[in-house]
Amino acid sequence: MASSDISSIPTPAHCTADFCLIPIGTSxxxxxxxxxxxxxxxxxxxxxxxxxxxxxxxxxxxDRVHQVIGQAHTLLHRQGxxxxxxxxxxGSRTDKEQSFEDKVNKVRELLGKE
Amino acid sequence: MASSDISSIPTPAHCTADFCLIPIGTSxxxxxxxxxxxxxxxxxxxxxxxxxxxxxxxxxxxDRVHQVIGQAHTLLHRQGxxxxxxxxxxGSRTDKEQSFEDKVNKVRELLGKE
Amino acid sequence: MASSDISSIPTPAHCTADFCLIPIGTSxxxxxxxxxxxxxxxxxxxxxxxxxxxxxxxxxxxDRVHQVIGQAHTLLHRQGxxxxxxxxxxGSRTDKEQSFEDKVNKVRELLGKE
Amino acid sequence: MASSDISSIPTPAHCTADFCLIPIGTSxxxxxxxxxxxxxxxxxxxxxxxxxxxxxxxxxxxDRVHQVIGQAHTLLHRQGxxxxxxxxxxGSRTDKEQSFEDKVNKVRELLGKE
Numbered sequence: 001m002a003s004s005d006i007s008s009i010p011t012p013a014h015c016t017a018d019f020c021l022i023p024i025g026t027s028x029x030x031x032x033x034x035x036x037x038x039x040x041x042x043x044x045x046x047x048x049x050x051x052x053x054x055x056x057x058x059x060x061x062x063d064r065v066h067q068v069i070g071q072a073h074t075l076l077h078r079q080g081x082x083x084x085x086x087x088x089x090x091g092s093r094t095d096k097e098q099s100f101e102d103k104v105n106k107v108r109e110l111l112g113k114e
Numbered sequence: 115m116a117s118s119d120i121s122s123i124p125t126p127a128h129c130t131a132d133f134c135l136i137p138i139g140t141s142x143x144x145x146x147x148x149x150x151x152x153x154x155x156x157x158x159x160x161x162x163x164x165x166x167x168x169x170x171x172x173x174x175x176x177d178r179v180h181q182v183i184g185q186a187h188t189l190l191h192r193q194g195x196x197x198x199x200x201x202x203x204x205g206s207r208t209d210k211e212q213s214f215e216d217k218v219n220k221v222r223e224l225l226g227k228e
Numbered sequence: 229m230a231s232s233d234i235s236s237i238p239t240p241a242h243c244t245a246d247f248c249l250i251p252i253g254t255s256x257x258x259x260x261x262x263x264x265x266x267x268x269x270x271x272x273x274x275x276x277x278x279x280x281x282x283x284x285x286x287x288x289x290x291d292r293v294h295q296v297i298g299q300a301h302t303l304l305h306r307q308g309x310x311x312x313x314x315x316x317x318x319g320s321r322t323d324k325e326q327s328f329e330d331k332v333n334k335v336r337e338l339l340g341k342e
Numbered sequence: 343m344a345s346s347d348i349s350s351i352p353t354p355a356h357c358t359a360d361f362c363l364i365p366i367g368t369s370x371x372x373x374x375x376x377x378x379x380x381x382x383x384x385x386x387x388x389x390x391x392x393x394x395x396x397x398x399x400x401x402x403x404x405d406r407v408h409q410v411i412g413q414a415h416t417l418l419h420r421q422g423x424x425x426x427x428x429x430x431x432x433g434s435r436t437d438k439e440q441s442f443e444d445k446v447n448k449v450r451e452l453l454g455k456e
Binding site (some may be wrong): 120123124125126129155158159176177180181183184185187188189191196197198199200201202203204205206207208209 | 348351352353354357383386387404405408409411412413415416417419424425426427428429430431432433434435436437
């Protein structure tokens with residue numbers, strides 16, 4: 001693979017990313033105000049998403065999904081939070097398009113809950 | 115801190131752990147059968163839990179919660195899956211006991227959804 | 229925040245991301261050949277990076293860092309791996325520019341190892 | 343699987359866990375003092391470990407490894423840090439015993455660096 005080839009490799013057209021964002025050095029152990037601000041941002045980004053107690057799952061093109069997570073960092077930095085850490089679980093697959101709801105539903109089906 | 119002091123440090127009495135387990139080298143990209151088996155195990159452990167599309171959240175004493183995740187690894191190893199990786203987000207706090215539902219509810223409240 | 233404001237929020241100019249990439253459904257529990265391919269890709273991207281036993285840490289502009297991780301997914305998808313999951317720990321800070329080496333060195337200094 | 347069977351399932355005899363611990367609500371964006379304290383704890387636990395810029399990797403029996411991470415939480419809680427979050431990447435395998443050094447060495451070998 002020549003060096004020139006790298007820039008021609010695209011990022012995945014679709015991915016599912018679950019992220020948990022943590023503001024550091026905020027003096028308060030509560031982060032719900034910041035998480036609410038991030039939710040308001042995500043609501044406006046136009047991507048499919050769902051919030052749960054351990055993070056937020058977003059679906060969409062790789063670049064767009066990671067842009068939104070980066071914008072969430074910037075949003076909180078602008079509020080004066082100088083350090084932010086996110087844990088992101090991101091998956092891509094080429095065999096089929098599977099939404100995050102499909103994944104849960106498939107497991108529930110196997111469990112005979114549906 | 116003397117070496118003898120280490121064993122006397124307890125683990126947290128309560129924690130919330132969100133884990134995403136991935137079987138490696140399974141020949142199939144689908145992992146829902148394995149996740150369903152893990153869910154059946156967790157259902158029997160007696161701890162409060164909830165499954166979402168990016169993982170499963172469990173609440174309880176630190177040692178017990180991590181024992182259950184370890185048992186999930188063993189369960190799948192016994193099925194012949196030789197390698198398993200889990201990503202775990204685990205939190206503990208001493209200021210109050212906050213369930214994973216409380217966390218989501220607090221953010222929703224701030225968002226004016228409740 | 230109006231909807232139109234979202235696109236104007238930039239992503240962080242600098243971040244440190246540590247990622248652990250897992251190919252799923254590969255039939256072999258060994259993933260070192262794939263990790264080596266990812267390393268070759270990263271070597272060519274021009275960003276500062278270091279590999280360790282639990283992942284690879286990359287430093288650079290938010291968009292570029294996440295583009296490279298996405299390209300790593302695409303590279304392996306092109307080899308026929310249909311499903312890939314990465315765990316990413318990404319941090320940004322505005323108070324100072326701190327390289328990943330600085331972080332380790334500061335802790336080592338506190339430990340009196342240097 | 344009867345309910346009585348659960349308690350008889352052991353946790354893995356060996357695992358490799360890489361963890362990144364974040365104190366929340368500390369008023370300072372610097373966490374190096376806390377990380378140094380955690381390192382001192384780990385040094386005394388007797389398990390094989392290595393610190394890198396994005397976390398610390400520990401090897402050993404599943405229960406012992408997770409006990410140490412829990413003790414690290416408790417250690418910092420006792421210093422007055424009321425909330426702590428760790429991200430843990432934990433892997434177990436039954437096909438061979440592979441240390442974290444073996445993993446890096448195998449990839450480096452493929453890359454022709456050794």
